[in-house]
Amino acid sequence: MHASAVYNFAAGPGVMPQEVLLEAQRELLDCRRSGMSILEMPFTGEAFQDIADQARRDLRELVGLPPNYRVLFLPGGASTQFSLLPMNLLPPDGRADYVDSGHWSRKAIAEARRYVPVNVAASGARYGYRRLPCRRHWRLDPGAGYCHITSNETADGLAYHRLPDTRGVPLVADMTSDFLSRPLDIERFGVIYAGAQKNIGPAGLTLVIIRDDLLRAAWPACPTAFSYRVQVDSDNRFNTPPTQAIYLAGLVFRWLRSQGGLGAMAARNRRKSEALYAFIDASDFYACAQRVADRSRMNVCFHLAVPSLTAEFVAQARRQGLLNLQGHAAVGGLRASLYNAMPEAGVEALIAFMAAFAARHGRSRRRCG
Numbered sequence: 005m006h007a008s009a010v011y012n013f014a015a016g017p018g019v020m021p022q023e024v025l026l027e028a029q030r031e032l033l034d035c036r037r038s039g040m041s042i043l044e045m046p047f048t049g050e051a052f053q054d055i056a057d058q059a060r061r062d063l064r065e066l067v068g069l070p071p072n073y074r075v076l077f078l079p080g081g082a083s084t085q086f087s088l089l090p091m092n093l094l095p096p097d098g099r100a101d102y103v104d105s106g107h108w109s110r111k112a113i114a115e116a117r118r119y120v121p122v123n124v125a126a127s128g129a130r131y132g133y134r135r136l137p138c139r140r141h142w143r144l145d146p147g148a149g150y151c152h153i154t155s156n157e158t159a160d161g162l163a164y165h166r167l168p169d170t171r172g173v174p175l176v177a178d179m180t181s182d183f184l185s186r187p188l189d190i191e192r193f194g195v196i197y198a199g200a201q202k203n204i205g206p207a208g209l210t211l212v213i214i215r216d217d218l219l220r221a222a223w224p225a226c227p228t229a230f231s232y233r234v235q236v237d238s239d240n241r242f243n244t245p246p247t248q249a250i251y252l253a254g255l256v257f258r259w260l261r262s263q264g265g266l267g268a269m270a271a272r273n274r275r276k277s278e279a280l281y282a283f284i285d286a287s288d289f290y291a292c293a294q295r296v297a298d299r300s301r302m303n304v305c306f307h308l309a310v311p312s313l314t315a316e317f318v319a320q321a322r323r324q325g326l327l328n329l330q331g332h333a334a335v336g337g338l339r340a341s342l343y344n345a346m347p348e349a350g351v352e353a354l355i356a357f358m359a360a361f362a363a364r365h366g367r368s369r370r371r372c373g
């Protein structure tokens with residue numbers, strides 16, 4: 005069990021609600037009085053179906069999902085979907101728009117390019133990925149089958165706080181690191197997908213939410229188990245779904261409902277991230293390069309004025325129970341991921357540590373000019 009003084013700022017897999025872990029532990033040997041562990045339950049049986057149906061209902065309720073959207077619980081990470089999107093959403097001669105806003109959209113683009121021509125409608129590269137690409141420079145293709153965005157760039161610390169207008173082209177969003185962190189204007193989306201391990205639950209599960217009218221026969225080359233249409237038609241039971249992961253995600257959905265739902269989460273996430281950004285902005289020892297209007301509320305990326313102290317910062321923080329503060333390997337610096345399950349006390353502890361670290365090392369800052 006977590007020691008109470010430990011806070012895990014990992015980007016993913018990330019922190020889970022303590023209540024959920026305790027309940028999963030309590031039920032591990034006998035799940036819902038079935039006499040079976042969730043690990044032993046046949047996926048076609050009534051006991052598991054109840055669990056999956058409940059999870060789906062709770063998710064629909066949380067998000068306010070209209071009846072014309074389907075929910076799939078698929079195996080594989082979000083990266084699997086990078087390849088599955090073109091094969092499921094486009095005709096073989098189709099093409100797609102992608103917006104390049106950072107590390108994860110570049111990955112999505114590289115994978116989609118193996119299947120279809122990709123128009124990069126806009127790129128944040130010219131800004132060093134310190135802001136989202138300026139809307140005035142987006143060049144959308146009216147013939148694109150969909151337009152893909154990464155709603156929260158986990159490695160770069162950027163997020164869309166206003167959705168783009170794609171002029172009738174279905175919007176497809178990788179929401180791996182911010183799904184369920186705030187209410188959604190769901191009808192603006194054609195497809196939402198999210199690897200579970202950041203803000204939902206266990207690694208290996210991916211949620212796909214798809215609007216009915218976008219379901220079509222997948223390409224013949226697409227593995228049948230990864231055809232959205234086949235999985236929707238078979239009630240997500242074409243093959244064995246990731247049962248324990250669905251169970252755990254269901255516990256998280258129920259936890260979110262007990263916390264007041266996505267509106268309450270958004271308010272808490274805003275308080276947590278604003279406290280940390282305000283501290284960083286007021287300090288001359290820490291800095292955040294991201295444009296204020298595009299800053300992520302899930303992944304706060306920052307760096308030290310004296311970069312040579314970064315490893316020391318991470319090590320000292322770890323000794324105080326503040327875990328996994330190093331930045332993404334491709335970006336460097338520091339990152340505090342503040343997912344739904346990170347309590348406000350965790351952010352307060354982090355800020356107190358940062359203030360003390362700056363006080364201890366402030367002199368070297370002045371030495372380095």
Ligand SMILES: *Cc1c(COP(=O)(O)O)cnc(C)c1O
Nearest residue numbers: 081082083108158178180181199
């Ligand atoms: C972590 C992450 C991914 C990759 O997820 P995997 O499950 O490891 O494939 C994709 N997109 C975003 C936005 C992420 O944060």
